[in-house]
Amino acid sequence: xxxxxxxxxxxxxxxxxxxxxxxxxxxxxxxxxxxxxxxxxxxxxxxxxxxxxxxxxxxxxxxxxxxxxxxxxxxxxxxxxxxxxxxxxxxxxxxxxxxxxxxxxxxxxxxxxxxxxxxxxxxxxxxxxxxxxxxxxxxxx
Numbered sequence: 001x002x003x004x005x006x007x008x009x010x011x012x013x014x015x016x017x018x019x020x021x022x023x024x025x026x027x028x029x030x031x032x033x034x035x036x037x038x039x040x041x042x043x044x045x046x047x048x049x050x051x052x053x054x055x056x057x058x059x060x061x062x063x064x065x066x067x068x069x070x071x072x073x074x075x076x077x078x079x080x081x082x083x084x085x086x087x088x089x090x091x092x093x094x095x096x097x098x099x100x101x102x103x104x105x106x107x108x109x110x111x112x113x114x115x116x117x118x119x120x121x122x123x124x125x126x127x128x129x130x131x132x133x134x135x136x137x138x139x140x141x
Contacts, residue, residue: 011130012036012043012064015077015137017119024119025140028091032122033064035089040124067137074118080133081123082113091120 014032016025037044037060045061069077081088094107094117108116123133 008062009127010043010062010125011127012060012062012124013067013122013130013134014064015067015069015074015121015123015134016140017071017074018068019071020119024096028120029066031091031095032089032120033060036087036122036124040087043124065134066140067134068140069134069137071118073136074121076136077123077133078116078118078121080135081121084125084129084133086123086125086129086133088124089122090116090118093117093119 012033014029016028020028043060043062044058047058048056050056078088078090090108092108092111094111095104096119098104098107111117123130125133
């Protein structure tokens with residue numbers, strides 16, 4: 001029996017600062033969504049398997065929408081995500097100059113919330129709440 005496609009009442013969104021280089025956009029997106037996948041288990045679907053029985057890792061069970069924003073819109077989105085207590089991941093400009101996880105965490109910890117130089121934000125939650133967080137951003141080209 002074929003499964004019917006699910007309609008999700010939740011949303012995964014990634015906001016990227018518009019002035020990032022293409023390689024940075026890809027890198028930041030990858031890092032951000034890994035945070036959601038590791039801490040919000042309901043976003044992960046079942047493992048995959050091809051016709052020969054070769055197994056593959058599970059992935060998100062729903063689309064990830066990627067948005068582009070100015071620095072100001074990104075900061076406002078971060079504030080709205082905090083206010084709504086949505087699961088979130090951040091990537092700051094400082095992380096481009098670190099080379100390991102320990103230094104990444106130290107770089108974020110060294111800066112007060114209001115002063116974070118955000119280049120990316122991932123959020124997950126109810127559609128309406130995430131839509132309000134990404135208000136002012138546009139779909140990534």
